Amino acid sequence: MQSQMIKSMVGPAFAAILIMCLLPVVLETYTLTLLVVYGMLGLSLGLIWGYGGILCFGQAAFFGLGAYSYAIAAINIGESTVPVFIGILVPAVVAFLLGAMMFYGRLADVYMGVITLVFTLILFRFMNSTAGPDFVIGKARLGGFNGIPGYQTLNVPGFPDEYIYGDALYYLAFSLLIVIYLLLRWFLKTSFGRTAIAIRENEERVELMGYDVRIRKTLLFSLGGGIAGLAGVLYANWAEIVTPGLFSLGQSAEIIIWCIVGGLGMLVGPIFGGMLIGLMKFLLGQQSMIDNTLILGLVLVLFVLFLPKGVVPTVSKWLPTGRTKSRKRRRKSQGRSRKSEA
């Protein structure tokens, strides 16, 4: 079992490394790093939404918390290693608490959406209102709408003067994305991962089998929060400034769009969606004829209408492997939009 599992990962791992090495040929690593961050953020929502069935309107909150926690810790500590872990841990813990509240309270999906949305709004408002000198954490001033600039960026662990930036930051970010992707593939094959997928399919049945659904959803939600946090940490190192805009509702909504465009129920879908839309925004950003948000909205509408399963699941159906089989299957299982393969 275990060796089979490892074998099945060699292919995707090599493919991912190849892509990582080839992309810099066509785009600057500076731009690519941001796309990788978006991919990771998309993955974090794709995990909890596509596998856990939890639609979170506040994934940007965990992203922002990761970025802010890193920045604040980096100002106070200096060396970047511990701040990185803080940047992952804080959003993971916050997601755990928020998740526990929602899942132990047995809130209906609609209210979960509302709560995550409101949570993001509160953080956005709060961060915007922290301009005064009273708002400090240790040596770090929160800075209100100006955000926090000037913190220690990533360094080689133990060597505060050996900065990781530019090309190196890109390769580091992409490697982390690959590692997380492979770990999640493994995770979804574990008993815990399999029950998570089952909960998405039929929560009541999983409960009647004797599994505690609440703790499982809470842990999955927390895992998603931690991954979004890591994306935030990487973002903070790329942008070298963190601002309340990270918590904006627009950002949250966009992550949902990435997942829809890329395709849910496959780990690569939301990664691809995040990177693709990120790229689109980058290219659009170089012109000023048409408004960005307008095009983004148009893309979403087109996808929902014509490619409801998203790019990756649709394209993978066209690939030669198992072509006839999957066609037949698609016809039979019309209307079901999620597949449980990674």
Next chain:
Amino acid sequence: MADIILETTGLSMRFGGVTAVDNVDFQLREKELRCLIGPNGAGKSTFFKCLTGILKPSAGEVFLDDQETTGWDPHRVAGLGIGIKTQVPSVMDGLSVHENIWLSARRRSSVAEANRKTGEVIDRINLGGLAYKELGQLAHGERQRVELGIVMAGNPWLILLDEPAAGMTGEEVEHMSDIIRELNRNAAVIIVEHDMQFIRSIASKVTVFYRGAVLMEDDVSVVLSDPTVRDVYLGKKA
């Protein structure tokens, strides 16, 4: 009375003005096979839901294996070793037959043991050829069988089946009664069923529900020849 494994005392469930379960005292012995009958709306499903924790009863107590379990969450009740088939089939349509059953088997055993048990159960419910098919693509009767398989895989000592034969063909029903009898060797079983043929075929003690309360409780032959019960089924006043 050590061999009573399920007992309710004064169990009641009210929805607003409707009393769906009304002051029910119920006892079940170890490895007993019991049929629960009664017209639609008599409260049989609601009674089950109170036992399994899907609903929290308005009054009364539930005891399982000498512990009070009133108000427990379903996963805790199920975790004691209770297999439940709900009236509306509750399965995971997006997953394979194998995965559905494996997840149930895994709850109370190791991965290796769960793998073994899953194969065994799939053979027993005659779905070997469809093991890796998604459940959503199977016929209604096959899905019912999978749900029975899910129940079997959990190695329960108490099994609650809410209308397991609904929508099955005669052949399928026969196959299922065989399985139920087999399960009954190691577990107590309560079955809600309308099909008199079926009830006769598994011949056992029958409890009749009517308007939320227990109308009578006796051997199958006695109950089915009772004039009051027949009236109740024909919709006349008892």
